[in-house]
Amino acid sequence: MANLSYRKFLRRFPCALVLQLMRGVIGMQLRYPQRFESLLTAVFTALWAHGANLNDRAVTAATLAKAGFDPAEVFGLANDADIKAALAVHRAST
Secondary structure (H helix, E strand, C coil): CCCCCHHHHHHHCCHHHHHHHHHHHHHHHHHCHHHHHHHHHHHHHHHHHCCCCCCCHHHHHHHHHHCCCCHHHHHHHHCCHHHHHHHHHHHHHC
């Protein structure tokens, strides 16, 4: 396993990345629930087991492609207006 310090983690994973990943993951859950768990496995394995810098869009794209996902589609879900709206509704209800 990668040895990541807390400071190194904060430098590698700013809020913008967290938001994009959250939207992509939620988008996958809403649109393709049968692939949701596979996406989580790919992202968490890359991040925690391999210490991948998912703040680098090219690294994230390679991680997604290696796991059988179309990076453009996942990035597209992260920017989809319906996904953003679903998150806003959830945020407002909590």
